[in-house]
Amino acid sequence: MEALSRSVEEIFEDFQGRRAGIIKALTTDVEDFYSQCDPEKENLCLYGFPNEQWEVNLPVEEVPPELPEPVLGINFARDGMLEKDWLSLVAVHSDTWLLALAFYFGARFGFDKTDRKRLFGMINELPTIFEVVTGEAKKQVKEKSSVSNNSGNKSKSNSQAASETQGRQSKALQTKDEDEELEEQDNDEHGDTLCGACGENYGTDEFWICCDICEKWFHGNV
Missing domain, CATH: 3.30.40.10 (Zinc/RING finger domain, C3HC4 (zinc finger))
Structure with a gap:
């Protein structure tokens, strides 16, 4: 196996493309994806590709496979669960597969500790497929926005209170100075x-x- 050099950015781009393809399968193309996962068929897998496309297919026959493979048999559980729970299950396993694939490439292309940390940091900035499918990603964005607004209002309130306190202190000092000045004059x-x-x-x-x-x-x- 020839180990060609690839950068952290290239591996991350590969990750993003595959992730986008799987998200498409589990959201906008969910009806097509659902129909392709026939429980009467053999073990099926959901593949995401770097070009943001997806495919439901049988696993590769090569053992062991050259690349990490997605979870097998996603079609068998389809009719035994609520659709949203089944999609969430597929999403979780897809997250696991994408991480395994990204760090497989990292090992193959000789990433050191710093490279692996950078790659994980870039991946971790994105919501997981599970968070997107279950709506947790939107919820987190709203909560983050709410916290940010509250922090801004609190900061503004604290600044206003500090300004008012400073104003009262300045006025008190000014009155004290005036009294002392009058006393000195007297x-x-x-x-x-x-x-x-x-x-x-x-x-x-x-x-x-x-x-x-x-x-x-x-x-x-x-």
Whole structure:
């Protein structure tokens, strides 16, 4: 077996094509797919191809097969289950097959730890076939959107609250500064005042009285 070099992006592109084909079989082409899975026939498999096409067919006769094979006998369970449950079962096995195939190619083409991690990360960004078929993918998108909106509203609310708090603090500081400034001015004014009797300066802890006739300040007796 000749191991030709292929990149992570090429393997991921192969994965995407096969995945799209299987999703088509289980959704838009579901009536055709259902009719082809006749329980009276032999073991059937659902194949997805890189060109986004699908096919219901017998497994390859080669043992062991060159490539990982999809699950056998999907047609046998068709009439024994609800259609949606049967489609979900096929979807789960198809997810497993695609992952096995992708990492088979990774091993064949010599992917190292970093390459395998990149490949898995790219695959993991996509909803699984099971999530698409069961509607979980749409549900997750809605939940993610709702969480994002709630986070945005919460952030906006927190910012507004912080702004209001900051505004109240600034106003309180401004009022405090104004009071201190007025007090200082008052102290300065009285500090320059001399007693009309003894000629000493005004003291902040002293009691003074003002004469209404001459408008001079004098030390008072408490």
